[in-house]
Amino acid sequence: MNIIVTGGAGFIGGNFIHYYLKEHPEDRVICVDKLTYAGNLSTLAPVMDNPNFRFCRLDICDRENVFSLFEEEKPDAVINFAAESHVDRSIENPGIFLQTNIIGTATMMDACRAFGNIRYHQVSTDEVYGDLPLDRPDLFFTETTPIHTSSPYSSSKAGADLLVQAYQRTYGLPITISRCSNNYGPYHFPEKLIPLMIANCLNDKPLPVYGEGLNVRDWLYVEDHCKAIDLILHKGRIGEVYNVGGHNEMRNIDIVKLIIEALGKDESLITYVTDRKGHDLRYAIDPTKIHEELGWLPETKFQDGIKKTIKWYLENRQWWEEIISGEYQNYYEKMYGNR
Numbered sequence: 001m002n003i004i005v006t007g008g009a010g011f012i013g014g015n016f017i018h019y020y021l022k023e024h025p026e027d028r029v030i031c032v033d034k035l036t037y038a039g040n041l042s043t044l045a046p047v048m049d050n051p052n053f054r055f056c057r058l059d060i061c062d063r064e065n066v067f068s069l070f071e072e073e074k075p076d077a078v079i080n081f082a083a084e085s086h087v088d089r090s091i092e093n094p095g096i097f098l099q100t101n102i103i104g105t106a107t108m109m110d111a112c113r114a115f116g117n118i119r120y121h122q123v124s125t126d127e128v129y130g131d132l133p134l135d136r137p138d139l140f141f142t143e144t145t146p147i148h149t150s151s152p153y154s155s156s157k158a159g160a161d162l163l164v165q166a167y168q169r170t171y172g173l174p175i176t177i178s179r180c181s182n183n184y185g186p187y188h189f190p191e192k193l194i195p196l197m198i199a200n201c202l203n204d205k206p207l208p209v210y211g212e213g214l215n216v217r218d219w220l221y222v223e224d225h226c227k228a229i230d231l232i233l234h235k236g237r238i239g240e241v242y243n244v245g246g247h248n249e250m251r252n253i254d255i256v257k258l259i260i261e262a263l264g265k266d267e268s269l270i271t272y273v274t275d276r277k278g279h280d281l282r283y284a285i286d287p288t289k290i291h292e293e294l295g296w297l298p299e300t301k302f303q304d305g306i307k308k309t310i311k312w313y314l315e316n317r318q319w320w321e322e323i324i325s326g327e328y329q330n331y332y333e334k335m336y337g338n339r
């Protein structure tokens with residue numbers, strides 16, 4: 001198979017490309033990435049010389065060049081990871097989220113339609129379901145939970161999901177959608193909770209916890225997400241949505257304390273800062289469907305995954321230090337300077 005993977009220089013897309021080329025050495029992967037602030041070619045360095053891999057710097061909204069690439073590569077499938085992905089940035093500047101996450105999705109699907117109804121998988125998020133109350137641990141997101149979004153980011157992802165379903169119903173495009181909970185692991189951009197806390201801890205910088213740190217996220221090791229997408233691509237039922245998550249709910253403050261302890265630092269580094277606007281309280285996925293239909297189960301337990309992740313950040317300081325020494329400084333000052 002010839003597969004176009006968008007957003008492959010980012011966190012999950014990059015991990016997916018490493019995983020996919022290892023698992024399917026007979027297939028060819030073409031990575032399409034615009035290399036925004038969140039895209040890092042160094043994430044793809046280990047596969048750059050692989051003859052079954054091609055990197056193509058391209059905006060998924062650039063219709064003309066996207067169509068030319070499809071003409072040239074004749075892909076059998078497209079997996080769309082490319083997105084603006086950070087909730088806090090979407091609160092500051094929603095426009096680019098609508099552009100990439102909605103228009104970009106439509107552009108990729110238009111190309112799929114134009115070149116022979118190509119198989120299309122949309123990488124979506126549990127955030128399209130909104131949030132759950134903290135005092136109802138019995139409630140979970142299922143695939144039939146109504147879409148109910150909180151942030152410009154989640155709204156743009158929900159808009160994309162609706163378009164993907166519309167393209168199937170209207171044009172018969174063979175689509176699937178996965179909605180995953182919070183991922184963690186190697187190559188995670190250090191603006192997100194876990195890598196930010198690791199990097200700040202290692203630099204003895206304050207650890208900014210929003211509100212009281214009581215919001216709950218359902219964490220999944222990134223490779224388990226990659227395996228789920230691989231399964232859906234090859235065995236998923238066309239037109240279906242699959243929730244992906246490993247029943248691993250944790251409060252933010254407990255994650256931060258765990259990282260502090262693992263790195264031998266002091267809890268005095270914790271700084272409570274102004275809460276995120278519209279902050280979702282709790283996410284929790286019910287993964288019954290993907291388990292029963294496709295046999296997927298998460299393989300990495302959180303206590304092992306977080307150790308592996310911290311080890312990776314200790315052993316790959318250059319990767320994240322290069323990021324936080326550049327333009328990131330302005331971002332950090334703007335987001336956390338007066339918080």
Ligand code: NAD
Nearest residue numbers: 007009010011012034035036038039059060083085182183
């Ligand atoms: P990321 O921000 O780390 O990476 C996004 C990548 O997309 C970057 O390489 C960036 O350069 C690229 N990109 C952005 N705009 C582009 C454009 N217009 N054209 C081409 N490339 C573009 O994101 P991530 O955390 O790896 O998330 C990947 C996908 O998974 C997203 O669709 C996100 O909504 C979804 N998701 C993420 C999580 C999570 O916990 N991180 C969980 C569930 C779903």
Ligand code: DAU
Nearest residue numbers: 085086087125126127181182191192193208209210215252
């Ligand atoms: O649930 C899936 C989603 O998970 C993905 O769709 C998003 O792309 C991804 O970014 C992630 O969204 P979150 O908003 O949950 O992740 P983030 O790492 O930004 O924040 C996790 C929690 O930690 C959230 O409750 C906010 C809090 N937080 C975050 C940062 C960056 C802090 O307390 N301090 C911080 O500095």
